Amino acid sequence: MEQNKNIDWALGAFSALKSGMAKAIVGHEELIEALSLALVSGQHVLLEGVPGVAKTLAVRTLGRLMSLEFSRIQFTPDLLPSDLVGTQIYNPQTGQFSVHTGPVFANLVLADEINRAPAKVQSALLESMEEKQVTLGGATHALPKPFMVLATQNPIEQEGTYPLPEAQLDRFMFKILVGYPSRDEELAVLRLKKEADPEIYPVLTGEDIAALRELAATVHVDPKIEEYIVDLVRTTRNPGSIDPELAETVRWGAGPRAVVFFLRAARARALMQGRSFVLPADVQAVAPWILRHRILLSYEALADGMTPDQAVARIVAGVPAP
Structure with missing residues (x-):
């Protein structure tokens, strides 16, 4: 309760x-x-x-x-x-x-x-x-x-x-x-600018933010979700393991810090969704935000017009979710 x-x-x-x-x-x-x-x-x-x-x-x-x-x-x-x-x-x-x-x-x-x-x-x-x-x-x-x-x-x-x-x-x-x-x-921006500046008041205090962080830390993460996070991050370093076409596309993958960020972000998203537990969908939702600046594509991939987001999408699609 x-x-x-x-x-x-x-x-x-x-x-x-x-x-x-x-x-x-x-x-x-x-x-x-x-x-x-x-x-x-x-x-x-x-x-x-x-x-x-x-x-x-x-x-x-x-x-x-x-x-x-x-x-x-x-x-x-x-x-x-x-x-x-x-x-x-x-x-x-x-x-x-x-x-x-x-x-x-x-x-x-x-x-x-x-x-x-x-x-x-x-x-x-x-x-x-x-x-x-x-x-x-x-x-x-x-x-x-x-x-x-x-x-x-x-x-x-x-x-x-x-x-x-x-x-x-x-x-x-x-x-x-x-x-x-x-x-x-x-159009909405144009109409908004015709009006007076909106009155915006504080809605959260420092104590509220600290309480939200403490609450997010209590969100349950199943060991299978933890393994899924690690597999996702490790696959960015060796994408050829799930898709041979990706083998030559990534020069540099995400480091261990990404694993920690995945865990924190997934917990916060679960809380935002009103849940006390993390789902694979939480991990997948934050994957582009966490990985797009941690993946360095090869020159060949860039020449072919590939973007980091496209590589992330293929990696997420290729790693089995629990």
Whole structure:
């Protein structure tokens, strides 16, 4: 009975998030679901899309829906690591240095156009994502809890971008592709902009988010589901084992971190669906988001026009589900 009450409360929290996002965002159901799952999983998200498709608006709206500290960092080619993490400032009156923390010291950090900044700046942010702390002046400063980075980037085809290395991409649980809206959605955007800006109020507190994360951690995962997750990830490294045509398509597969992300995301999705147990469908639903930036295709596959999502779809279809 208590578990049912908790699940009902979680469903209400997810519904409030979705309703709040829908006030400012037209369509993009996949994006809204992914952001909600990442929030409950306590992980970071990379959003990729051309300018003007509501990437930044979605993250801003999520920040307004939570009574947490929110900051936005606009990445530019001249940005320095100290602009992110902070610096030490000398006080001539006291003869001492004082620490001034940067915008990364927030609960929800929007890293806008992360691939516009050089590698050393990207590394500074991604290190804080991994360690959940920053070193300034020889002292370690813990980042606030919860801490979540939502980064946006333009497609690499856009001029003036610095692609993120695979090792750094691996720190993002999800990579979400944000596309153009449909015709009806674009009409809805036009009509929405005619009206006054929607009033958006916080619907979740830090305590609520912590409770959702604790509840998601209790969602049951059958050992067969765990084996299914491991088989999926391992098959990305040797796709020829299920499909000879895929043998020469993947140069690099997903690492062990993907297994952990699968488990957390599948649990969060089961909770979002009102269940206390994970189904294979939960794993399959998040597979493209988790794997698309962890699979490196061969030059031959790229020349043939194959995309990472197509490779993921064939891998998911080829691995038997329990």
